[in-house]
Amino acid sequence: MAAPILVFGHKNPDNDAISAAVGYAYLKNELAKRAGSDAVYEACRLGGLPPETEWILGENGIEAPRLIESLSEGQQVILVDHNETLQSADGLDAAEIVEIVDHHRLGGLVTAQPLRFNAKPVGSTAAIVAREFEIEGVELPRGIAALLLGAMLTDTVIMKSPTTTDFDRDIIARTAAAVGVDPVEYGMSIFKCRSNPAELPVDKLVNADAKEFELSNGNKVYIGQYETVDLQAVLGREAEIREAIKGLVADKGYQFVLFFATDILAEGSQFICEGDTDFVNRAFDIDCTGKSVWMPGVLSRKKQVAAPILAL
Ligand SMILES: [Mn+2]
Numbered sequence: 001m002a003a004p005i006l007v008f009g010h011k012n013p014d015n016d017a018i019s020a021a022v023g024y025a026y027l028k029n030e031l032a033k034r035a036g037s038d039a040v041y042e043a044c045r046l047g048g049l050p051p052e053t054e055w056i057l058g059e060n061g062i063e064a065p066r067l068i069e070s071l072s073e074g075q076q077v078i079l080v081d082h083n084e085t086l087q088s089a090d091g092l093d094a095a096e097i098v099e100i101v102d103h104h105r106l107g108g109l110v111t112a113q114p115l116r117f118n119a120k121p122v123g124s125t126a127a128i129v130a131r132e133f134e135i136e137g138v139e140l141p142r143g144i145a146a147l148l149l150g151a152m153l154t155d156t157v158i159m160k161s162p163t164t165t166d167f168d169r170d171i172i173a174r175t176a177a178a179v180g181v182d183p184v185e186y187g188m189s190i191f192k193c194r195s196n197p198a199e200l201p202v203d204k205l206v207n208a209d210a211k212e213f214e215l216s217n218g219n220k221v222y223i224g225q226y227e228t229v230d231l232q233a234v235l236g237r238e239a240e241i242r243e244a245i246k247g248l249v250a251d252k253g254y255q256f257v258l259f260f261a262t263d264i265l266a267e268g269s270q271f272i273c274e275g276d277t278d279f280v281n282r283a284f285d286i287d288c289t290g291k292s293v294w295m296p297g298v299l300s301r302k303k304q305v306a307a308p309i310l311a312l
Pocket residue numbers: 016017081103123124125155
């Protein structure tokens with residue numbers, strides 16, 4: 001049997017990174033069977049399972065994807081939900097990227113071989129994957145449908161994020177109907193099953209959904225987001241969070257670390273920043289030096305937080 005082609009999302013995986021990998025590996029295996037090919041696709045992950053992903057996988061009897069840390073030379077891979085080396089598996093440079101399925105900006109990746117690149121400026125990678133099932137005419141099993149629906153709802157903050165498009169709303173409606181749930185109720189139940197932010201170890205809170213980016217000056221920054229239905233429980237730990245992100249600035253040499261807690265009910269985010277806070281102050285015309293700042297309407301890292309920072 002051929003060596004499996006590995007399908008995985010970004011480091012510090014969120015629900016979309018894992019669900020899109022599981023869904024896309026399933027689709028590719030079905031398409032290979034249909035074509036009489038002996039290609040095998042295996043979903044993997046580059047980090048721990050988010051609590052909501054663990055819950056949805058368990059509810060639907062789907063095995064968690066295998067944890068991998070690095071790639072061997074020549075390994076064939078499909079990247080989902082990312083396209084930046086900094087956010088991908090170690091050893092990617094010597095691997096062969098056969099496909100990318102993503103909804104992020106382009107981050108400078110160079111490949112040796114031609115590849116299929118399925119990118120859309122939509123709310124989640126899971127939505128692109130669910131649409132591929134329709135395009136290919138492959139039946140979506142209920143469990144995979146529930147998994148993809150969950151990721152469409154977490155990535156779009158239950159369709160409130162400005163990244164949400166008509167493409168997302170349409171596919172969410174069709175997928176929710178197939179699963180037999182109301183999308184908004186299902187989304188709320190997923191956000192509520194996340195661990196209590198008052199009890200989470202501070203490094204988990206800060207790193208749960210964090211990404212490295214490189215500024216045009218070559219310096220690296222780290223931007224972490226924590227979406228919650230209990231903002232006060234997060235803000236009660238501001239001093240601890242500040243110490244943790246100060247530590248990251250010192251240990252990893254980041255120009256700054258920006259952590260923001262997103263209140264999905266109030267629809268805004270509280271910024272907590274350490275390091276070169278002036279840079280962040282300029283990007284958003286705020287003063288977050290030594291104090292946290294409420295940013296009404298800010299729900300999306302890629303569109304409302306990373307984009308203005310990377311544009312400076
Ligand atoms: Mn995503």
